[in-house]
Amino acid sequence: AQSVAQPEDQVNVAEGNPLTVKCTYSVSGNPYLFWYVQYPNRGLQFLLKYITGDNLVKGSYGFEAEFNKSQTSFHLKKPSALVSDSALYFCAVRASGGSYIPTFGRGTSLIVHP
Amino acid sequence: NAGVTQTPKFQVLKTGQSMTLQCAQDMNHEYMSWYRQDPGMGLRLIHYSVGAGITDQGEVPNGYNVSRSTTEDFPLRLLSAAPSQTSVYFCASSYSTGGLYGYTFGSGTRLTVV
Numbered sequence: 001a002q003s004v005a006q007p008e009d010q011v012n013v014a015e016g017n018p019l020t021v022k023c024t025y026s027v028s029g030n031p032y033l034f035w036y037v038q039y040p041n042r043g044l045q046f047l048l049k050y051i052t053g054d055n056l057v058k059g060s061y062g063f064e065a066e067f068n069k070s071q072t073s074f075h076l077k078k079p080s081a082l083v084s085d086s087a088l089y090f091c092a093v094r095a096s097g098g099s100y101i102p103t104f105g106r107g108t109s110l111i112v113h114p
Numbered sequence: 115n116a117g118v119t120q121t122p123k124f125q126v127l128k129t130g131q132s133m134t135l136q137c138a139q140d141m142n143h144e145y146m147s148w149y150r151q152d153p154g155m156g157l158r159l160i161h162y163s164v165g166a167g168i169t170d171q172g173e174v175p176n177g178y179n180v181s182r183s184t185t186e187d188f189p190l191r192l193l194s195a196a197p198s199q200t201s202v203y204f205c206a207s208s209y210s211t212g213g214l215y216g217y218t219f220g221s222g223t224r225l226t227v228v
Contacts, residue, residue, distance in 0.1 A: 009154075024152050032212065032214065034213065034216070036216075036219075037218075041167070041221070041222075042222075043118070043204055043206075043219030043220050043221045043222055044157075044206075044217070044219045045219070046218075049214070049216065067160065073225030076219055090157065091158065092213075094212055094213070098212070099164070099210070099211040099212050100211075100212055101159065101162065101172075101211060101212065101213075102147075102212070102213050102217075103146075104157040105156055105158035105163065106155060107156050107157075114203060
C-alpha cells in the first residue's frame with residue numbers, strides 16, 4: 001500500500017520569506033514523488049517530480065523540493081514567497097516501476113500575506 | 115488550446131436524477147481518470163482507463179459508471195444521484211498510467227445534489 005501525509009492543513013508566510021510545505025510518504029520500494037498546485041476554481045497543475053537522481057528537484061514558478069529517503073519526506077520549498085503563490089498544494093506518491101497510480105495527499109493551503 | 119475539457123462547470127441535481135459529466139482531451143493521452151475532491155479528503159480516484167475499451171475501478175467507484183469508446187472521451191455517469199455525491203469532480207489524463215510526465219487536469223465540475 002502507498003500513502004502520503006501532509007501534516008499541515010494551512011501554512012501562512014509573509015511575502016518575501018522562504019516557504020516550506022511538508023509531505024511525508026509510505027511506499028513499498030523506491031518512490032516516485034510529485035507536487036501539484038491548485039489555484040482557486042481551477043484544476044491541479046503539475047509542479048515537479050522526483051524519480052531518481054539528485055535529491056533536490058527544481059520545478060515550475062521557482063519551486064523546488066527535497067527528497068529525503070531516511071525521513072521519507074519530500075518537502076516543497078521556495079526561497080522567497082509571492083502573494084500569487086497562495087493556493088492549495090498537493091503531494092502525491094507512487095511506487096517505482098510498473099504502472100502504479102499515484103496516491104494524493106489531502107492538500108495544504110498556502111497563504112502568503114503581503 | 116490543447117488540454118482537458120470538462121462540461122458542465124456547475125450542476126444542481128435532485129436526489130435520484132441521473133446525469134453524465136463529460137471529459138474530452140486532445141493530447142492523444144492513453145490514460146484518463148476521474149477524481150472527486152471533498153474538503154479535508156483531498157483527491158480520491160473514482161474510475162480510470164488505460165485506453166479505449168478498458169476501464170477499471172478506483173478507490174470510490176460506487177454510484178458511478180464509466181465507459182471509454184474513444185481515446186478522446188471519458189464520460190462519468192451518475193445513475194441515481196445522492197447527496198453524498200455532492201463534490202467537485204476532476205478529469206485527468208496522461209501519457210502513462212503512472213503519471214511520470216504529470217497528469218493534466220480539467221477545470222472541474224461542481225456538482226450539488228439536493
